[in-house]
Amino acid sequence: MNAVIQLLQSHRSIRKFKDIPLRKEQLEAIVTSAQMASSSSNVQAYSIVAVSDPDKKQTLARLAGNQTYVAHNGMFLVFCADLNRLQIATAQHGEPFHQNAESFIVATVDAALAAQNAAVAAESLGLGVCYIGGIRNAPDEVSRLLELPQLVYPIFGLCIGVPDQEPTIRPRLxxxxxxxxxxxxxxxxxSGIEAYDRTMHEYYKVRTQGRTLTNWSRGIADKYRKPVRAHIRPFLEGQGFRLD
Amino acid sequence: MNAVIQLLQSHRSIRKFKDIPLRKEQLEAIVTSAQMASSSSNVQAYSIVAVSDPDKKQTLARLAGNQTYVAHNGMFLVFCADLNRLQIATAQHGEPFHQNAESFIVATVDAALAAQNAAVAAESLGLGVCYIGGIRNAPDEVSRLLELPQLVYPIFGLCIGVPDQEPTIRPRLxxxxxxxxxxxxxxxxxSGIEAYDRTMHEYYKVRTQGRTLTNWSRGIADKYRKPVRAHIRPFLEGQGFRLD
Structure with missing residues (x-):
């Protein structure tokens, strides 16, 4: 196992950071690494909003469901799918802009590939990261706060900072x-679900000193038995995205 | 700049591979690294189909628009968004399964984060990779070929193998x-588009010995002035995905 694979395989999300801002050269190394991820036909259909403003971070922490580490970290990056840039480029040549479910997937995937490179780059610098899907709790408010134009939507945030905890690695399927x-x-x-249920039952039991006796599939059932974030589709439409 | 950041920043897609199959332990190191990427609420809503069968690879190469490197590489991985596993887990507890645009985003992002870890792990082993969005040209046929059940869709492929070319790094925005x-x-x-247009004009000119005098925004306009892969939405519906 080489050092890179060792780094990838020792990932765990960090939810408590020291009060040390990310340095400019760290941010640049991280985002330049993000940019070098592959992009569908080189369209680079994403943008990153680096949020350092303490008030905006507080607001985002509240909107994401009161996750304090969204406010307290070295830097909070918001990864956005961005068709706005492509529309501007297309309009500059006097052409109409066509979008649909395909371009939605392209932009979402481009942003995610870039984000994962950012996460790996940050961890290689000894920093910790935590993805924040919780910003999709209130995508309208997040978009207004960050002044996102039409055809841009916030997919997730990424907390980056100096870790102030040492969580264990969570087992995977x-x-x-x-x-x-x-x-x-x-x-x-x-069979995978069955085996993983046993693994996670043990994991939760140990982590909670026997207080939590659940497993993975039970957690999944609890999550998906009711609609989650049903506001996303109307939000996307309001933001100008077409999913047809 | 550390070795990991150097690796990330030296990425370029490889489109010609030596005829050397991926070894089992390489595949395992790559996929185990993929698995350690973050996943939304640990739902791990993706699957990977490793295609080694030469006939299937030939078919995929044709479906992806006659890209020979889809057939000729060390291994071809197909990354799929997978809500089927979550539905099975939910049904096991007698609960109804709810999905919508939110779960579609979660599954697509989970798969992409895992894929980028796979790409980085492969490159750390001296291998080259190339993402293949072209499998979305014919997602129905790809799904039948790989026997994907309802609630699973193929997002992109990833060619992995020993590079047999040394392409230059493509400039980014x-x-x-x-x-x-x-x-x-x-x-x-x-301003970014303007500056990048100048960069890419020069890049294309040099790469084609002066024969190609275009720029980035012109390429984007040519791509988006007409609908791209308008079959994706009906395909997703047929595959059981809801985008509401």
């Missing part, structure tokens, strides 16, 4: 439950 | 054109 050979196997998925 | 400070700046985006 067994490899066989998600890596298929030449064809998808429903059976492998089912 | 200027940092200021995509990194915003506390608020999105349309002006910065416009």
């Amino acid at each position: 067994p490899l066989a439950g998600l890596l298929h050979e030449n064809a998808y196997s429903d059976e492998a998925v089912r | 200027p940092l200021a054109g995509l990194l915003h400070e506390n608020a999105y700046s349309d002006e910065a985006v416009r």
Whole structure:
């Protein structure tokens, strides 16, 4: 196992940071690394808003469901899918701009690939990171706060900073439950869930000194038995995205 | 600049590979690294189909628009957004399964974060990679070929293998054109396009010995002036995804 793979495989989200701002050259190294991720046909359909303003960070922390580490970190990056840049480029040549579910996927994936490079770059500098999907609790307010124009939407945030905790690594699904050979196997998925339920039952039990006796599939059922963030589609439409 | 950041910043897509299959331990190191990427609320809503079967690779190469490197590489991974696993887990507890645009984003992002870790892990092993969005040219056929069930869709492929070429690194948008400070700046985006157009004009000119005199925004306009892959939305619906 080389040092890079060791770094990737020792990832855990950090939810408590020291009160040390990210330095300019750190931010630049991180975002320049993000930019070097692949992009669909080189469209680079994303933008990053680096939020250092303490008031804006406080607001974002509240909107994300009172996650204090959104306000207290070295820097908070908001990754946005961005078709606005492509529309401007297209309009400059007097052409109409067409978008649909495909361009929505392209922009969302471009942003995610860039973000993961940012996360890896940050961790290579000894920093910790935590993705914040919680900003999709209130995407309208987040968009207004960050002055996002039409055709830009905030996908997730990324807290970056000097770690002030040492969490353990969370086990993942067994490899066989998600890596298929030449064809998808429903059976492998089912065995994977079963094995992972045992692993996570033990993990929760140990972490909570026996107080939490649940497993992964129970948590999934609790999450998906009711609609989650049903406001996303209307929000996206309001932001000018077409999903047809 | 540390070795990890150097690796990230020296990425370029490889489109010609030596005829050397990926070894089992390489594949495992790559996919185990992929798994350690962050996942929204630990739902791990993705699957990977590793395609080694030469006939299937040939078919995928044709479907992706006759990209020969999809057939000729060390291994071809297909990254899929996977809500099927979550639905099975939810059904096991007798609960109804709710999905919408939010869960579509979660699954797409989870898969992309994992893929980028896979790409970085592969490159750390001296291998080259190339993302293949072209499998979305014919997502129905790809899904049938890989026996993807309902609630699973193929987002992109990833060619992995021993490089048999040394392409140059493609310039990216200027940092200021995509990194915003506390608020999105349309002006910065416009200046970014302008500067990048000059960069890419020069890049294309040099790469084609003066034969190609275009720039980035012209390429974007040519791409987006007509609908791209308008079949994606009906395909997703047929595959059981809801985008409401």
